[in-house]
């Protein structure tokens with residue numbers, strides 16, 4: 001019997017997880033990526049597999065399923081670097097502690113493995129936090145992967161079999177049912193086409209281009225940095241309480257009582273997230289800007305603020321910064337988790353996962369395949 005064949009456009013985490021799920025289901029996969037290797041959101045992120053901030057209900061269910069699937073994926077492709085390190089969101093104001101208590105009293109707190117900590121508890125959970133904190137929220141279901149390694153590890157695993165073909169440096173220029181044409185004029189045929197273009201909303205014409213042009217999606221640009229290896233272990237990922245303004249999991253009554261942030265923090269959508277990489281360096285961010293065209297340069301004063309905030313919480317001087325970058329993600333602006341649309345028979349486009357794409361990618365791929373297999 002002829003194998004079923006899918007052409008997947010986009011080598012980010014969404015495209016790659018769809019490739020993995022396709023191969024698992026016995027399909028032959030041809031995977032096209034415009035760049036020589038993926039260079040966009042999927043390699044520029046924190047690698048947080050973030051359950052704590054997900055909205056109650058469907059989004060949390062999907063995140064919990066994704067968390068489980070990440071474990072299965074790490075078992076076959078350990079290079080993804082999954083660590084079940086948990087996270088601590090730190091509080092420096094009583095209103096922040098009150099919000100954490102409210103969230104930890106909800107029925108889904110056990111599924112998230114949440115515990116409210118006092119200052120001593122924060123230091124037990126993460127002895128690297130030596131600054132003045134009032135308390136924190138521990139989420140033991142949060143985890144982290146290595147964004148610089150995930151895609152390569154998944155592809156290496158896929159290439160061990162005979163059902164996967166990786167074609168980097170091939171930009172899809174025409175997509176139609178059954179066929180994708182790349183910029184070199186080569187045709188790639190399959191009974192199914194899945195397009196995962198990330199933030200390249202305007203990259204394709206035709207039906208896909210039209211669907212993306214009318215879709216409720218926008219782009220967001222974030223600034224990030226990484227330090228040299230720290231000489232100590234930062235046991236959990238760390239968030240400051242500003243993160244509770246943005247993550248929907250904290251959208252409860254007490255959020256209105258949070259202290260008023262600075263004008264600057266508000267206009268750049270600043271929050272502190274900090275992850276220790278497997279090699280010891282610290283990935284620190286972030287900021288959120290939606291207004292386009294985006295600046296081509298990164299703003300140094302924002303890095304100063306992020307570093308100062310991290311040092312305030314950690315209570316020690318950060319190692320020198322060795323890398324700085326900006327990343328852009330695509331975000332659905334309606335109530336959907338992402339944009340997933342069958343724009344023509346057998347042609348599905350999927351993007352818009354915003355700041356949760358790394359987290360949700362395996363579960364989203366599973367859902368897509370379930371839908372197309374019906």
Ligand SMILES: Cc1cc2nc3c(=O)[nH]c(=O)nc-3n(C[C@H](O)[C@H](O)[C@H](O)COP(=O)(O)OP(=O)(O)OC[C@H]3O[C@@H](n4cnc5c(N)ncnc54)[C@H](O)[C@@H]3O)c2cc1C
Pocket residue numbers: 009010011012013014015032033034035037038039040041042043044045046047048049050170171172173196197198199200203204222223224285286326327328329330350351352353354355356357358359360
């Ligand atoms: C700074 C930053 C931090 C983040 N932190 C986290 C986090 O910690 N946890 C989390 O869950 N999420 C996080 N996210 C979000 C997450 O990274 C994204 O949601 C996710 O990576 C999106 O994956 P993607 O595959 O859709 O897009 P991308 O990674 O952008 O990949 C799309 C790929 O498609 C290719 N492509 C586009 N058009 C074509 C074409 N015509 N032909 C061929 N190839 C094409 C592009 O070259 C690109 O490689 C973060 C995002 C950013 C920017």
